[in-house]
Amino acid sequence: MGTNSVNRRDVVKATAAGLLAVPALGSLTSCATGGGEDTKAEKGEKTDKNPLGVKKDAGLQVYVFNGGYDDKYARFVSDMYEKQYTKAEVDQKRTERIATQVQPRIIKGDPPDVVNNSGAEMMSISKLVKNKQVSDVTELLDAPSWDDPDVKVRDTLVPGVVEMGQFGGDACYQLNIAQTVYGIWYSDRMLRDTLEAEYPKTWDDMLALCKKAKKKGLHGWTYPAGHPRYMFFSMYAMFGQAGGRKQLDAFDYLEPNAWKTDAVKQVFEAYEELLAKKYVLTGFDGKNAHIEAQTAWTKGKAVFIPDGSWVENEAKDTTPKDFGMRVGATPSLDKGDAMPFGTLYAPPGEPYIIPAKASNRQGGLEWMRMMYSKKAAVNLFHEVSSMPVVKGAIDGMKLPPGVESAQQAVKAAGDNIVIAFFKEWYADLWRVDFDAVVGKFMNGETSVKEAMNAMQKAADRTAEDPDVTKIKKS
Amino acid sequence: MKTETRPATGGQTSGKRPVGRTRASGGAAFALAVVLPPRFTPERVRNDRRYRTLDKYRFIVGFLALPLAFYAVFVISPFLQAIYYSFTDWAGGATANFVGFDNYVKMWNDERFWASLQSSLLLLVVVPLVTLALGIFFAYMITAGGRHRRGQAVSGVAGSSLYKIVYFFPQVLSIALIAVVWQQVYSSRSGLLNGLLGSVGLEGLEQRWLGGDYKLALFSTMAVIAWSFVGFYVVLFSAAMGAIPKDIYEAALLDGAGRAATFFRVTLPLIWDTVRTGWIYMGIQALDAFAVVLIMVPPHALKVTPVYLYERFREGQFGYATAIGVVLLVLSMVFTLIVMRIGRRDQIEY
Numbered sequence: 001m002g003t004n005s006v007n008r009r010d011v012v013k014a015t016a017a018g019l020l021a022v023p024a025l026g027s028l029t030s031c032a033t034g035g036g037e038d039t040k041a042e043k044g045e046k047t048d049k050n051p052l053g054v055k056k057d058a059g060l061q062v063y064v065f066n067g068g069y070d071d072k073y074a075r076f077v078s079d080m081y082e083k084q085y086t087k088a089e090v091d092q093k094r095t096e097r098i099a100t101q102v103q104p105r106i107i108k109g110d111p112p113d114v115v116n117n118s119g120a121e122m123m124s125i126s127k128l129v130k131n132k133q134v135s136d137v138t139e140l141l142d143a144p145s146w147d148d149p150d151v152k153v154r155d156t157l158v159p160g161v162v163e164m165g166q167f168g169g170d171a172c173y174q175l176n177i178a179q180t181v182y183g184i185w186y187s188d189r190m191l192r193d194t195l196e197a198e199y200p201k202t203w204d205d206m207l208a209l210c211k212k213a214k215k216k217g218l219h220g221w222t223y224p225a226g227h228p229r230y231m232f233f234s235m236y237a238m239f240g241q242a243g244g245r246k247q248l249d250a251f252d253y254l255e256p257n258a259w260k261t262d263a264v265k266q267v268f269e270a271y272e273e274l275l276a277k278k279y280v281l282t283g284f285d286g287k288n289a290h291i292e293a294q295t296a297w298t299k300g301k302a303v304f305i306p307d308g309s310w311v312e313n314e315a316k317d318t319t320p321k322d323f324g325m326r327v328g329a330t331p332s333l334d335k336g337d338a339m340p341f342g343t344l345y346a347p348p349g350e351p352y353i354i355p356a357k358a359s360n361r362q363g364g365l366e367w368m369r370m371m372y373s374k375k376a377a378v379n380l381f382h383e384v385s386s387m388p389v390v391k392g393a394i395d396g397m398k399l400p401p402g403v404e405s406a407q408q409a410v411k412a413a414g415d416n417i418v419i420a421f422f423k424e425w426y427a428d429l430w431r432v433d434f435d436a437v438v439g440k441f442m443n444g445e446t447s448v449k450e451a452m453n454a455m456q457k458a459a460d461r462t463a464e465d466p467d468v469t470k471i472k473k474s
Numbered sequence: 475m476k477t478e479t480r481p482a483t484g485g486q487t488s489g490k491r492p493v494g495r496t497r498a499s500g501g502a503a504f505a506l507a508v509v510l511p512p513r514f515t516p517e518r519v520r521n522d523r524r525y526r527t528l529d530k531y532r533f534i535v536g537f538l539a540l541p542l543a544f545y546a547v548f549v550i551s552p553f554l555q556a557i558y559y560s561f562t563d564w565a566g567g568a569t570a571n572f573v574g575f576d577n578y579v580k581m582w583n584d585e586r587f588w589a590s591l592q593s594s595l596l597l598l599v600v601v602p603l604v605t606l607a608l609g610i611f612f613a614y615m616i617t618a619g620g621r622h623r624r625g626q627a628v629s630g631v632a633g634s635s636l637y638k639i640v641y642f643f644p645q646v647l648s649i650a651l652i653a654v655v656w657q658q659v660y661s662s663r664s665g666l667l668n669g670l671l672g673s674v675g676l677e678g679l680e681q682r683w684l685g686g687d688y689k690l691a692l693f694s695t696m697a698v699i700a701w702s703f704v705g706f707y708v709v710l711f712s713a714a715m716g717a718i719p720k721d722i723y724e725a726a727l728l729d730g731a732g733r734a735a736t737f738f739r740v741t742l743p744l745i746w747d748t749v750r751t752g753w754i755y756m757g758i759q760a761l762d763a764f765a766v767v768l769i770m771v772p773p774h775a776l777k778v779t780p781v782y783l784y785e786r787f788r789e790g791q792f793g794y795a796t797a798i799g800v801v802l803l804v805l806s807m808v809f810t811l812i813v814m815r816i817g818r819r820d821q822i823e824y
Binding site: 285443467 | 530531534538542563565566567568569576580657658660661662663664682683684685686687769770772773774775785788789790791793794
């Protein structure tokens with residue numbers, strides 16, 4: 001003992017040697033890409049009562065995004081499942097960070113059976129499809145529905161649900177549960193009593209109405225400048241009206257010069273006029289802008305706001321009782337429009353996926369079949385006041401004014417429902433690029449032409465980026 | 475393992491026996507001695523000259539092994555993995571194909587990357603200068619800026635101990651909280667800043683601070699980062715200044731040095747090492763700026779490289795994102811080297 005004479009130099013030397021040995025160690029630790037082994041999915045016998053062949057005692061794990069919807073509506077479905085399969089236990093988890101919680105498990109090959117892939121931290125669905133990490137749910141779509149064995153599940157759903165799950169093929173990888181209606185939101189009372197006007201069906205009427213509002217000291221429009229992409233909620237259907245479905249397809253399939261057409265120009269020019277005439281109440285900046293702008297709107301400072309159907313729930317604390325919240329379809333630009341007034345941007349949302357390697361895949365599909373039952377759809381509506389995608393599920397119920405007008409708008413639109421697929425497929429192009437371009441445009445920093453060029457440039461970049469999985473027209 | 479045969483240092487002498495004789499039979503016993511305490515080590519091995527070296531390194535390894543293992547697993551190995559992934563097209567799936575320098579070529583041609591890097595580099599250059607200058611100024615006022623009192627060469631301004639605590643407040647708050655609070659302060663319509671300007675008749679200075687204008691957003695971000703870190707440097711530099719012996723100040727005072735001369739000729743050179751360390755640390759903080767920008771600034775107004783990197787991850791472009799991360803790592807290192815280099819001065823011992 002006591003023969004050690006340790007000096008600083010020796011310690012540094014040993015440390016360095018240790019760290020040099022690390023590369024060897026690094027290669028030993030498992031890499032993130034190390035795939036898992038194939039596990040056999042649990043399966044039971046297919047019967048009339050069990051059309052998907054669920055193994056009755058197999059546990060089921062469900063991950064639900066814990067956002068504005070909470071997870072009570074999903075617990076309702078889990079309870080249904082446990083009641084049907086008394087020996088099975090549903091382990092339902094909620095999280096705000098879907099990607100953090102679920103992505104590593106998907107990569108490892110040990111995923112949950114059902115995942116509500118939603119929220120700011122949702123996983124890129126195109127990447128999941130490309131990596132073959134999600135199941136094709138065609139089997140479920142062709143299975144008999146929960147309420148009526150003679151009707152297939154796919155026939156109980158509103159148009160768009162299946163299409164939203166397809167990524168350039170017939171297979172369907174994603175199931176949405178609630179329909180969002182985008183458009184121009186207003187107060188019926190303000191429109192009728194204060195302005196003594198009807199909802200404008202053409203852009204000229206819109207401008208005239210804004211002029212009238214200005215005389216009464218009101219702004220015609222407002223929008224959250226901190227999230228300028230909200231403008232898309234009123235612009236998108238107008239692109240469709242002006243240019244037809246051909247124009248919208250051109251956006252989706254990143255066709256050359258899709259953003260440089262006359263239709264796009266007309267829509268941008270319409271909003272330029274709105275800005276030039278100072279009809280827009282601005283200055284709601286920062287990350288909380290949508291709440292600030294919505295509050296100014298419910299307090300009657302502006303007549304119209306581009307928004308989605310969640311606004312009724314989100315703004316309910318500041319909305320006066322007799323406000324009469326309504327959504328209107330976007331006005332027509334002129335008589336030569338390719339699609340009529342009433343065209344509505346109303347995509348199904350709140351996506352669910354069944355991971356490809358889910359150990360109880362059949363159970364996951366069955367859980368979704370229950371989600372698409374009338375019972376669960378009505379419960380979903382009660383919990384979150386959103387329109388379920390199950391056809392006619394909430395018909396005849398007493399609805400809040402906003403939802404009721406959204407229902408009417410959907411009915412009025414008929415076949416003219418439009419869906420921006422590129423927004424889902426190339427999230428960046430909408431969330432980052434459209435946001436930046438329209439932000440500058442609405443601030444008056446760029447002209448119509450510059451805005452169109454910038455969008456085209458972003459679309460071209462997306463088309464050329466090898467890291468972006470492209471969806472081809474099927 | 476190669477053993478050392480250099481003569482032992484230190485007072486004790488041992489290893490009288492020639493090394494050669496024990497080598498044949500000693501190998502196994504020697505290997506065993508690595509794990510045996512000296513008490514149970516055979517005399518023959520203990521008297522071996524090599525045993526001293528073994529005993530010494532065994533001692534060092536004993537207390538370094540665990541922390542080094544942690545460091546290796548949780549710091550070094552992720553770094554190495556990240557460097558590896560930056561040469562692949564990994565998209566979150568089970569496969570990552572090696573693509574050579576494709577990600578770096580893409581970055582070179584990526585306008586959005588360069589735009590974000592411009593913001594990050596401006597932060598890197600300006601923020602440390604402002605923060606450190608303010609920190610040094612406040613610290614100097616606290617330790618040596620006051621009026622001369624009887625019997626003391628230097629003293630702080632009145633209430634200096636209170637200031638020291640107040641300056642430190644922002645450091646106690648989490649950065650996310652700071653970003654949320656300042657977002658409200660900057661709000662165009664309901665913010666404290668525009669409200670204050672309006673109430674004192676300076677309506678002309680009211681701005682849409684985070685409303686989309688790049689320069690304003692950059693300025694606002696710099697102000698928040700500087701504000702949140704300045705207190706830390708006040709405390710750091712006060713401590714460094716407090717360590718300077720009072721008699722140096724007395725000598726300067728006798729020579730007729732004023733406050734400015736005392737600061738530039740005495741204080742600053744004596745705390746230079748601390749300033750340099752602070753500069754490096756603050757530079758890395760400014761180059762990051764992730765939380766403040768992500769939470770406070772709308773992405774269409776301003777984007778720094780770490781936020782751009784985060785967006786690449788969100789889009790599932792893991793390979794490209796890690797390549798950006800590697801570039802940030804290199805940038806931090808280059809910055810550190812430059813500061814070490816230009817900041818090198820003779821050390822003054824006191």
